[in-house]
Amino acid sequence: MAEQKDNRILKVLLGIFILSLLGLGVWSYNTYQENEGIKIALNDEKAQIQMELDNISSEYSIEIEKGNVLSADLTDARDRIKRLVDSVSKLKTDVKVISILRRELANIKKDRQLLQDRINTLEVVNQNLALENENTLAALNTEIIKSQDQNSTIANLNSNMARASALIPTNFTPVGIIVRSSGKQIENDRASRVDDIKVCFTLPENPLATTGVTSFYLQVINPDNNVLGENKSKEFDGQKLAYSKVVQFNYKGKELDLCEVVGVNEDNIVKGRYRINLYNGPVLVSSSEMTLR
Template sequence: MEGTQQNSGLWKAGTAFFAILAGFLGYLLFEAKGVKQQQDDIIHKRVAELSSARISLDSIGSQLDAKIAEIKSLGGRVEELEAAKKQLEADVEELVSTSALSKQQYDSKIADYVSLLNTKDAELNRLKKENGVLVEKNKTLVSQNTNLSSENIDLKTQKQNLSDSVDNVSRRNRELTAKVTRASALQAQFVQALAISDRGKERDGGVYRASKVDKIKVIFSLLPNAIAKQDNKTIYLRVLDPDGAVLYDTGVGSGTFDLFGKEANYTAKKEIFFQNNGQGVEIIYNRGNAIQYRSGHYKIELFAEGFAIGNGSFDIK
């Protein structure tokens, strides 16, 4: 009976102890939940502050870029803005990497950037006004330049018309000069080739035996020409064999002359004084006894002062 009462007392004491322990633990758990909630609230608040600061700094960065570009376009100085942009980039990097700065510190930085932007707005308005004046001046200059360009075009047109007129006159003068020069050229008529034997006997008729030909004498007369100058003239004779080759031997007086802008061979030449009276001219080509003329048709061409003045032919059988 006495043992039962002791056990009952111990059980009641144990129950009371566990009840007290449970209450204490419950208190500690409640306090822990409260502390965690406070920590969560602080963290959420800090995150919100940092996020707000980052958004503000990014916005200010965009505004700085826009201001730099606009002021540059107007010819203003942007060194201060570019330095502020570099500092802002450093602030953003510091914000991302550490949370050491307080909200008040970032608010102060943001306020400084905003103040700088406001200052630059005033400078930007001044530049716009100055550029507006320059634009008006430029419009005036453009208008003046347009007028000058129009006047220049008119002058160029007049110059071109004058140049065309001068060219036309020059061309007509050249044509007239060419006509006068051509009209003043000598003209040979009655061109004949006589055969001279080794005994000095002359034969005419235009057809000769090779054995009877030692020299060729070309005779002709020059037509009177009222506009031709009466002075010394050089007449070139070309004798072409049946194959079209020019008879050419420097040993007996052959050479070269300018024929229509090109160097050409001549068979013989004669210097005369043009008397403008229908004078007769003769040119002798001495080929020599050692070489006989081949049979066939030979052509005679006469030139003077750059013009062909006559032609003829003969045959060898």
């Protein structure tokens, strides 16, 4: 009886042992599966964190390539991410590593937001400066245009004043004359009879014109294209003017009638058309023609 009782105890103990082994095996298997699941989850989280870090690093690179004024700060932040990723990639994935990554990612995201806020602020400032520069340039262009218009207006006024103040002769009339021994002058259009050529003209009243002694230059050209009279020359602005006689007069702003006789050599009095010009310095102020037969 005692032996049977001992056998039953052994069987019970054996059963308990087998059940314990089975329980341990199940527990070990479950624990293993749980650990593998944790490893997979940790690796997935690590990969996700690394991907976020890579994205932030790429954002920094884009801003740096734009030549952002914060390029130095962005470069430092990007290098920090690179160092973090390089160091963590060499470590075995566990809860401690993931904890470090989570903490660093949170700090990096915070820094990124601060940098982004600074970038946005600088962009607003730059936009305002650009707008201000555009407005300034537009205003400057407007002033330049106004100045050009004013200069043009002044130039036009000066030109108009110059024309208004110019002495322009009227009744410009050349004739051939016979000079009697008494000094009497008789008009004639026959070349064989003409002794000299007389030119008369009127200077009108002009309160804008310069008063005082003034010189005009009378030019008489015969049909052979010879300059009659004194046939001297005067240089104006690098160009020479051949003239027959200098006409001097004292202009006082009132109407003035003038007549000048150009003494000519008889050999230069020929039949044909004569051109008579009057110059005020280099400026031709009057011109006429006459014909001797």
